[in-house]
Amino acid sequence: MSLIAQYKGLGKSYGARTLFTDISMNIHEGDRIGLIGTNGAGKSTLLKLFAEVSTPDAGEVVIKKGYRAVYLPQESQFEAGKTVSGLIDETLDAFCAEDAEAFGKAWQLIGQVAFPDVSAQVQTLSGGWKKRLAVVLALIKKPDLLFLDEPTNHLDLSGILWLESLLKRADFSYVMITHDRALLSNVTDKTVELGTQYPGGYLRIEGNYKEFLRRRDELLESQLKQESALATVMRREKDWLARSPKARTTKAQFRIDNAKRMEEELADVRSRNRNNREMDLDFTSTQRKTRKLVTAKRLARHLDDRTLFDELSFVLSPGTCMGLVGNNGTGKSTLMRLLCGKDSPDGGSVREAEGLHIVHFEQERDSLDPEMSLRKALSPDSDSVLYRGRPLHVVTWAKKFLFTPDQLDLPLGRLSGGEKARVLLAHLMRQPADVLLLDEPTNDLDIPSLEMLEESLQEFQGAVVLASHDRYLVETISTSMLGFLDAGGVFPCSSIDQWARENSPAPVQKKAVPEKRSKQTTKAKKKFTNKHKYELEQIEAKILEAEDKAALHEARVNDSSIASDPAALQEACELLGAVQKEVETLYGRWEELEELKAADGVES
Known part of the structure; x- marks a missing residue:
């Protein structure tokens, strides 16, 4: 390449x-x-x-x-x-005006996005x-x-x-x-x-993220062994140096110089290993033995004239995690608010075990006072927090969440989004819970923090309800999933791929974008140019080719061997959808060119 x-x-x-x-x-x-x-x-x-x-x-x-x-x-x-169409027009004119193929591909992409209103x-x-x-x-x-x-x-x-x-x-x-x-x-x-845990300050691996994890862990394990080996050798060399050898011979001087080099190397490796910090998360469970912590029966909730969910029933038990999968505004946060009693359902009921402790992590971060110091936010009542029955000094508590002592007097308003998320997680961890309701807890967290959150939730002995767009986290820790549909309604699903297949896409606005574009750029479309003539001559062959491709992909979707393989079926459906959209885009462009040709008085 x-x-x-x-x-x-x-x-x-x-x-x-x-x-x-x-x-x-x-x-x-x-x-x-x-x-x-x-x-x-x-x-x-x-x-x-x-x-x-x-x-x-x-x-x-x-x-x-x-x-x-x-x-x-x-x-x-x-x-x-x-406007949306105005920006699209400007970019098309700047980069695709002389390239009919690129122009067609751009409109195909725009059609797939299906902007709700291109004039907005x-x-x-x-x-x-x-x-x-x-x-x-x-x-x-x-x-x-x-x-x-x-x-x-x-x-x-x-x-x-x-x-x-x-x-x-x-x-x-x-x-x-x-x-x-x-x-x-x-x-x-x-x-x-x-x-900084890597030599040179970075690590590059040929391979995707899964391969990277394997190779990274091998390197860090090797680096720890290197530190241990160097420390052993240095103890021996320090004993020898303590006997005050005189550098009168070349051999003695070489050993002294080598010992100094090894000491510097050990300090470097030790520093890199210490920089491999991870957030220390460990959610506190009450270890309640009750099997039915929360029982939801025939829950219903409506928003204006839209049904978010209806006849929804489930049980939350210790050691389970229910993942909520869906787009924004489909009812995931609403369901959590019903489960913790902050809102009431339009129908059905939520029954909790006696004395149940529910902790709700909301995705909005407005609960943090930007003027409050980090110290006060982490430990509101004193210089220590009570965690798992024992006191921890606020400095020790802060280090668990990757905060340094010199950050403790900073106001929360000066923290990054990820740091604010860690403050909220720290508050969450101090509360014993039977049920954790986590609404987008991964927002602004980096990958090491996500890995620790994942590990901690897997070890939590209570029940978890998790709403997140982090597919890796949801599919790793969920024991069950509910899929929330854009059109309204909830269904049990086994994977995010299944949710994607079931979720109805927003209807594509046929010809909406080209019509808006014609209003924005009437000057550019006054004439039926030679470029348009060439594009029109080529487009029929492109439509036939795209329709042939669509027929092939449709046959694959209906193939019994494909239908029995969920991953292959998902891929085949995606390819078919893309080709069908391509056909629709080409037909729309053909109509547009014919109308332009007729408006300009060009004879066939």
């Missing part, structure tokens, strides 16, 4: 804080790289250096001529007053729709190399699956920062982690 970009000896600091030094790597055509690391490790900074959005303090960045790099930031800024002003969109628009605009620019910083931010479950499908089919190289472990596993073939 051809080399696209070279990075040599990159280093970056902010004030006295050094983020990284001497990072070197190459990117080739077809590379799909996941960039991971703890919050604050410098991932976003490094990505900006890769994309030439900012300049390194040291090192060299070379993106080969003829290759287009596009950078997609965490939070996209759109010009006030712009961008500032009125939800965070999820803004993110989808930002992704679409980035892809219209025809990148050879795409840099994505937390592209799943604000996306609901359908949005994440849409993004994953795009990246699986990508014909460009990309580097992506994300904490979504399922996404990393499914769409990357190389993994880079920034971290």
